[in-house]
Amino acid sequence: MPLLHKDRLPKWALEPGPWAELFALFNLAFLAVDISLAHSFNRFARWPEWIPIGFSVAGPAVLLAAWMLGGLMVYGKAGGRAAVSRWLGGMVGWGAILVGVAGFVLHLNSQFFQSQTLKSLVYTAPFAALTASTVTHPPILLNRTVDPRSAEWGGWVTVLAVSGFAGNFVLSLADHAQNGLWNPAEWAAVIAAALAVGFLLVPILLPVNRRYLRVCFALMVMEAAVGVVGEGYHVSADLRGPSAKMLDNFIYGAPAFAPLLFANLALLAAIGLWKLYAIQVDGPARR
Numbered sequence: 001m002p003l004l005h006k007d008r009l010p011k012w013a014l015e016p017g018p019w020a021e022l023f024a025l026f027n028l029a030f031l032a033v034d035i036s037l038a039h040s041f042n043r044f045a046r047w048p049e050w051i052p053i054g055f056s057v058a059g060p061a062v063l064l065a066a067w068m069l070g071g072l073m074v075y076g077k078a079g080g081r082a083a084v085s086r087w088l089g090g091m092v093g094w095g096a097i098l099v100g101v102a103g104f105v106l107h108l109n110s111q112f113f114q115s116q117t118l119k120s121l122v123y124t125a126p127f128a129a130l131t132a133s134t135v136t137h138p139p140i141l142l143n144r145t146v147d148p149r150s151a152e153w154g155g156w157v158t159v160l161a162v163s164g165f166a167g168n169f170v171l172s173l174a175d176h177a178q179n180g181l182w183n184p185a186e187w188a189a190v191i192a193a194a195l196a197v198g199f200l201l202v203p204i205l206l207p208v209n210r211r212y213l214r215v216c217f218a219l220m221v222m223e224a225a226v227g228v229v230g231e232g233y234h235v236s237a238d239l240r241g242p243s244a245k246m247l248d249n250f251i252y253g254a255p256a257f258a259p260l261l262f263a264n265l266a267l268l269a270a271i272g273l274w275k276l277y278a279i280q281v282d283g284p285a286r287r
Contacts, residue, residue, distance in 0.1 A: 016274045017148030018072040020139035020157060023268060025063055027136040028096060031056035034257050048102070055099050059092045063140065066092070075148060086144050093141030100137065136164065136268060154275030155204055161269035162200045165223075168261055169193035175258065185233065192226040192262060195219065200269055203276055213277045220273070223266035230259025 012018040035052045070077065070085025077086075138160055146153045172189035199219050202208060234256055 012072050015073075015148065016157075016271045016278075017075075017143055017153070020148075020268075020271050021067075021072050021143055023271060024093075024096075024137050024139045025060055027264065028056055028063070028092075029060045052099050052103060055095060059095060062088055063092050073143065073148065075144060075146075089140055090144050093138060093144070096137035096140065136160075136264060139268075139271075148275070151276060151279045154272045154279070157272030158200055158204055158269060158276065159272075161265050161272060162197055162204065164261070164265040164268065165193050165196040165200065168265065169197065171258070171261075175255070188226055189230055189259065189262070192223055196223055196265070196269070203273070208276075210277060210280050213273055213280070216273050217270060217277075220266040220270045223269075224263040227259045227262030227264070227266070230262065231256075234259055 032053045066085040066088035069081040074082045074086045142156055146156060172193055176186040199216055238256060
């Protein structure tokens with residue numbers, strides 16, 4: 001008998017909704033590490049740069065408190081602890097969106113939007129990175145406003161993944177353009193992001209069958225592989241950096257965690273596709 005037989009798993013582990021909740025929690029917690037490294041580039045020159053770090057510390061603590069009160073899923077439950085849990089989780093979800101939007105606006109006030117040239121776009125503050133990373137937090141809010149058992153929920157999670165991959169496409173293209181995309185391997189990230197957007201848009205816009213969804217699942221495995229391999233390239237480049245201080249190589253060199261966003265978004269997309277696959281009968285997904 002398999003060790004992970006469904007009868008041996010907790011009930012919540014058999015549904016994608018709780019996994020989306022856990023996904024958002026770990027992304028929110030990791031934000032402090034990622035932002036600390038990114039904003040070290042200018043040594044936190046402006047005080048608002050500390051806001052996402054503080055939120056990434058406080059947000060998971062509040063979300064854990066919400067789970068202790070109402071469990072991983074509170075959609076449809078009314079009154080008492082469930083209401084408080086839903087309110088706390090919604091507060092974290094909206095807070096994540098507000099922090100992301102505020103960061104996007106602040107990044108807009110950068111070199112590109114002052115001079116509006118291709119060169120300034122490549123070397124500006126990465127506003128596209130905010131689009132790619134912010135979409136990993138709304139599942140907290142989505143779980144409290146849309147029934148996680150519905151096809152609509154799976155569609156919205158997939159929309160979030162598509163938005164993230166679109167941002168990742170711009171981010172990869174602009175980031176790798178800094179050295180003229182001299183290494184052919186740098187095109188892999190750009191092509192992978194474009195493929196993800198194209199394939200994931202189809203089940204959002206059109207009815208599809210399980211065969212197509214299996215192709216999408218396979219593509220997400222490839223996207224995760226691109227992220228892991230890219231991570232190896234970036235870390236290797238930083239380890240060989242010109243500075244005698246290793247930390248400086250990671251701060252001013254290739255962004256160490258950026259490639260892992262591919263694996264992150266692939267996981268988010270897989271959660272959404274899981275729900276779309278589960279509600280299939282013998283034909284197109286029910287709407």
